Amino acid sequence: MFVFKKDQQVINIANVKIGGQPGQLPTVLAGTIFYNKHSIVSDPVAGIFDKQAAEALINAQQVLSDETGNPHMVHIYAETPQAAERYLDFVSATTDAPFLLDSTDSTVRTAAAAYVSEVGLADKTIYNSLNMSVTDAEIEALASSDIDTAIILGFNAMDSGLDGRMELLENGGSVLPHGLLETADECGITKKLIDPSITPMGNGAGVALRMCITAKAKWGYPVGSGIHNAPSAWNWLRNKSKEDRFLYKICDIASTGLQQMAAGDFILYGPIENARYTFPLAAMADIMISESVADLDVEPVEGHPIYKLV
């Protein structure tokens, strides 16, 4: 592994620290709950779900986090503002961990941003995400909220190469009048998390990994991704898994390690049910990464898996 010349920022969200040099802090892991077709959700529009099952899932993630030393966050996906409010109320009452506020619909994200500000949960919220489709209305809504942490997405549908993704953040490239990093400043986002955006393999999944290293080298911001989206969009694997159902699971979980080796500080590992496989794998990678830079003046922090598990 390696050490960045650029000083690496460590951000603190509700006592969870993200960032630093590879090997310094354990990788922060976020499981997704209430995702599309999640079996515990009976009405995704109203936000009706099985509370007992949801609590068990969040608690299981918490237990693994305590055991391995990898901090955890809850990645909440909502389809409507009403559902978002119910999910946010529940998650914040169930765990002290920070959460990511996510929806493919920006009006849901902005309504939820206003809600967390109103009920005093903004300091635990990560807005997911500011992306190339950002509108004036979204900028205004985020700026008037109390949220100060956001994922900045490097998805550039006009130029999915490394340069295109970096330019989108830096100066807007050919898509936006100015870069998304500047837009984030405009929105009052002082804690920036960079997600290069995992496009399918064949459309730049590997480029996204390289962007993680480049972004840390250039800006020093924490980086990470939902890398499980690469195997989940892989048609060959889906077909091959019909022969052996473990094939998909193996690739899905193993992708976490790839992101860690590409200097990932946080990982959105997909369905929260996968916590029991993801945390041990991530802890293993963190231990090895930490050992690999031990002679490069990188000291793992207290509570790191290297102190807990070996």
Next chain:
Amino acid sequence: MPNNTIAQEWPPARGDYTVVNPESRISVVTLASDMDPLPDTCVMGSCKTENLGIEKIIANTISNSNIRYILVCGQESKGHLSGNTLLAIHANGVDEQGRIIGSDGAIPFIENIPADAIEHFQSQVELIDRRGLIETHEIQAMIEEYKSKGEPFPHPAMVVQSKKKKKMVEREIKGADVLISHNILMDTTSGVVFAQT
């Protein structure tokens, strides 16, 4: 009638679809619904994204002039609105920045399909908007109605080249920003790892 109705290596874009009968006049896009392929359709598969998914549909359609109809059915892809976006690009095309005009999808941009290919797509096929339809027997009935309707598009199959594959980055070391070992450095811009001399 063009000689090259179907491109040599068709379909050029891989995806979550099945080729059933390349001679059929109709393809079926099931949006976010996963369905088993039905007989007599040309290509049948899902499309969940409003950018890369749309690009694949266009690339695989214009490279087979037999396709004259696309049935857009299944459940809309939430947030992404791939169905809405497919209809929008067919009706309106893209603006100068590549944004699909009139799409309500989350990130409706086209990177790899040039303007002439989009025009080709618009001229070649008619979209049949049946978003929400998931009943197999109804979809099969529509395939039967359209599978032999009309003639192939009277222009040769068109294959688009991905722009990004032509772009190469110079391996010029501009400066080391990552330390790998005591005298081994990396320039992350070029991706080159080198020994400091």
